[in-house]
Amino acid sequence: MLRRRVIPCLDVANGRVVKGTRFVDLVDEGDPPDLAERYAREGADELVFLDITAAPERRGTLLDIVERTARRAFVPLTVGGGVRSVDDMREVLRAGADKVSLNTAAVADPELVAKCARRFGSQAVVVAIDARARTDGQGGWEVVVKGGREATALDAVAWAQRAVALGAGELLITSMDRDGTRSGYDTALLRAITSRVRVPVIASGGAAGPEHLIAAIRDGGADAVLAASIFHRRIHTIGEVKVALAAAGQPVRLVEAAA
Amino acid sequence: MNPPAVRFAVVDHGAGNLVSIEQALTRIGATVTIARDPHDLTAADALVVPGVGAAAPAMDRLRAQDLVGPVRDWIAADRPYLGICLGLQLLFEGSDEDGAETLGVLAGRTVRLTDAPTLPHIGWNQVERAPGTEHPLFAGIAPGADFYFVHSYAGLPPRGGGDPTIATTTHGASFVSAVARSNLIGVQFHPERSGSDGLRLLANVSALVGAAIGRAAIPA
Numbered sequence: 001m002l003r004r005r006v007i008p009c010l011d012v013a014n015g016r017v018v019k020g021t022r023f024v025d026l027v028d029e030g031d032p033p034d035l036a037e038r039y040a041r042e043g044a045d046e047l048v049f050l051d052i053t054a055a056p057e058r059r060g061t062l063l064d065i066v067e068r069t070a071r072r073a074f075v076p077l078t079v080g081g082g083v084r085s086v087d088d089m090r091e092v093l094r095a096g097a098d099k100v101s102l103n104t105a106a107v108a109d110p111e112l113v114a115k116c117a118r119r120f121g122s123q124a125v126v127v128a129i130d131a132r133a134r135t136d137g138q139g140g141w142e143v144v145v146k147g148g149r150e151a152t153a154l155d156a157v158a159w160a161q162r163a164v165a166l167g168a169g170e171l172l173i174t175s176m177d178r179d180g181t182r183s184g185y186d187t188a189l190l191r192a193i194t195s196r197v198r199v200p201v202i203a204s205g206g207a208a209g210p211e212h213l214i215a216a217i218r219d220g221g222a223d224a225v226l227a228a229s230i231f232h233r234r235i236h237t238i239g240e241v242k243v244a245l246a247a248a249g250q251p252v253r254l255v256e257a258a259a
Numbered sequence: 260m261n262p263p264a265v266r267f268a269v270v271d272h273g274a275g276n277l278v279s280i281e282q283a284l285t286r287i288g289a290t291v292t293i294a295r296d297p298h299d300l301t302a303a304d305a306l307v308v309p310g311v312g313a314a315a316p317a318m319d320r321l322r323a324q325d326l327v328g329p330v331r332d333w334i335a336a337d338r339p340y341l342g343i344c345l346g347l348q349l350l351f352e353g354s355d356e357d358g359a360e361t362l363g364v365l366a367g368r369t370v371r372l373t374d375a376p377t378l379p380h381i382g383w384n385q386v387e388r389a390p391g392t393e394h395p396l397f398a399g400i401a402p403g404a405d406f407y408f409v410h411s412y413a414g415l416p417p418r419g420g421g422d423p424t425i426a427t428t429t430h431g432a433s434f435v436s437a438v439a440r441s442n443l444i445g446v447q448f449h450p451e452r453s454g455s456d457g458l459r460l461l462a463n464v465s466a467l468v469g470a471a472i473g474r475a476a477i478p479a
Contacts, residue, residue, distance in 0.1 A: 002376075002430055003383040003405060040454065045383055070278045074286075076407060076452045096278035098409070098452065121312030123379045123409045169379045200381050223377060253383045253405045255454070 003253045004217050004245060005045035005224035006238055007202065008231045010035060012081075013053045015061040019232045029232055033068040039231065040073040042238040043255035047073060048101070048172075048226060051081030052147070059088075063095040070096025078126055080172075089116050093124065101126040101172055104145040107152060107159070110166055117167025126202075127168035131156035131189055132176040141189050148176045160193045171201045172226065178206025182229075185212055190220025202226050209236065210244030217250055265465045265472075268294040268303035270330070270346075272310055272320040280309045280343065283451035287462040297329045305339035305468040306330065308346030309451075311409055314354035314361055314369065317345055327362070334364050339442045339468040344410055347438065347445030351414045365423060365438065365445075367416040374431030379411045386426045386436050386448060394425045394439050398463050404456045406436075406448035413447050414438070442471050 010017045010032055017029040029035065036047050047069070051062050059082070066079055079092050080101030089100045106113050106127050117125045130148055131141040141156035160171055173193055175186035185203045194201045200223035203216035207227040216222040230236050242252045267284050271277055271293050284291045284307070294300055308330070310317055321327045334340050334350075342350055349361045354369040361369070372380055383405040388397060413434040416422050426437035428447070436447045444464060450457035 001384070002380065005382050067278060070276075071282045074279070074283055074452060074454055074457060076409070076449075093276050094278070096276060096282070098276055098279070123311055123381065123411075170381060198378055200377050200379070223382065 001251045002223075003045065004222075004250050005202075006043070006213070006241055006245070006252065007046045007048055007224055007226045008039045008044050008238065009048040009050060009204070009226050009228040011050050011052050011228060012062065012065060013051075015065060017232070018052070019229060032065045033072055035232075036069045036073045036077075039238060040075045041255075043242055043253065044075060044238050045224070045253060046076040046078065048078045048080065049097075050101075051079070053081075059091070063091060066092060066095040066097050080126070080128055085112070086115050086119050089120065089124075093120060099124050099126050099170070101128040103128040103130065106163065107143060107145050107154065110162065113163055113166040113168055117169070122167045122169035122199075125168050126170045126172050127160075127163040128172040128174065129156055129160055129163070130174045130176050131186075133186075133189075141192070144176055148179075156189070157192050157196060161196055164197045164199050168199060170199055171197065172204055173201055173222075175205035179204075181206055182208035184208065185216040185220060185222075185225070187215055187220035190216060190222050194221030200224060210241050210248075213241060214245060214248045214250065217245070218248070264288055264290045265468045266290045266292070266302060266304045267307050267341075267465075267468075268292050268300050268305070269307045269309060270294045270321070270326065272308070272317045272324070272326075276311075277309065279449075280307065280451040283458060283461055284465075287458055287465055289461075289465050294326070296324050297326060300329055300333065304472050305341065305464075306333050307341045307343065308349060309343040310345035312345060313357050314345065314348060314359035315357040317349065318359050318361060331362060331364070334362075334443055337442050339464075339471050340444065341464055342443075342445035343451070344447060344449060347447055348412060348414050350438075350443070350445055351416070354412065356412050364443070365414065365416060365440070366421070367414060369412045370415045371412050372410075372430060372432070372434055375411075376431055379409060380430045381409050382407070383453075384408055384428050384430060384448075386428055388426050389424045392425045394437075395467060396425065396437065396439060396444060396460060396463050399459055400456050400463075406446075406450065406453040406457060406460075408436075408448045410447060414445070442467075
């Protein structure tokens with residue numbers, strides 16, 4: 001049976017892992033490959049690097065991090081942030097990433113999803129959607145881009161379905177309402193999407209403890225759960241979270257020697 | 260004294276991440292060259308065809324590199340071959356994914372996974388040895404160990420005599436996750452992305468290659 005995945009997300013800025021609410025109050029957390037290797041050893045099923053600077057002049061730094069990580073952490077690696085073209089994606093894959101996540105660039109140019117999927121296969125294309133609840137009384141969620149700073153009026157569920165039709169092999173759904181709040185994933189948002197697409201969905205935004213990860217899978221229908229601060233701050237280890245998921249009846253890959 | 264390192268040639272047919280397979284093989288003590296034309300195969304003990312994605316672009320690229328004939332000849336001569344994911348699927352006669360005609364080394368076709376709850380099949384799943392088989396590929400690896408998969412299609416060999424299946428995995432229906440026939444090995448999962456069990460499996464491949472080529476007879 002396919003395991004539910006637990007995925008630590010490493011926000012990377014200027015070649016370092018940073019913590020803090022995205023974009024503000026950044027605190028240096030160390031060298032990305034070091035942390036990536038530790039997480040892999042502790043049982044991370046995959047790793048996600050999110051380049052939150054994503055400035056074109058820093059691409060070399062990001063590619064160097066990806067390559068150094070691929071030498072040491074033998075689990076799948078997804079890289080997001082600043083990928084705007086098929087050529088950008090090729091560079092990141094050649095550096096050692098398995099998948100690339102497209103967010104703002106995919107909203108701006110949906111055809112980019114199709115182009116990347118045709119060139120590298122759907123399995124390498126993750127479409128990341130940052131969503132927040134509509135406040136205009138119509139219900140549902142809207143897509144926000146540029147790290148949550150810009151609303152698009154695009155319906156998040158409709159965009160998710162379109163992204164899959166264009167060739168996305170996986171969706172990474174972040175609730176901007178919950179991100180950083182430690183109040184749990186938005187399971188209604190997740191369910192609205194997982195009930196309408198067949199590709200795997202990764203839940204993101206709001207995790208504070210194992211109960212939230214369990215809810216994202218059980219209530220939200222997520223195939224994988226992504227979290228950052230609970231792992232970086234060592235509130236929970238990946239091993240602890242997996243034991244809790246297993247106890248709740250979820251199939252997970254338990255790694256021995258998770259010391 | 261350790262025997263000299265086994266030399267793997269990893270075929271670059273343009274599908275993404277070669278770094279991970281190169282690094283994983285390096286980690287287990289093998290030497291690796293990236294092969295882009297027939298000349299690159301000459302110094303190799305074993306051929307690795309990795310890759311993800313669709314068959315047609317990979318076959319096109321192999322043709323453009325003049326590698327289709329040499330790869331077929333390599334396998335026909337029973338020299339060690341490891342196909343990973345797409346590199347396994349290419350061994351069959353054709354792919355339903357895009358209608359591509361593939362190498363035809365193994366009977367059967369590459370078909371879409373049936374009854375899969377999610378597609379693509381992405382993540383860690385259990386690799387169960389086929390009944391009555393105990394292939395040294397899995398030496399030191401627990402039965403039903405988890406390996407990492409990323410695919411929507413899998414090879415389907417015909418049942419009965421000569422079936423090369425040595426392991427299966429279930430996602431919806433059961434599908435073939437590993438095959439072996441003499442010095443030919445194919446895995447649908449990604450050992451280079453499957454943590455310590457994946458590295459162990461690659462080390463087993465390397466040991467099998469070493470045995471197949473009588474490595475000890477070759478001076479360092």
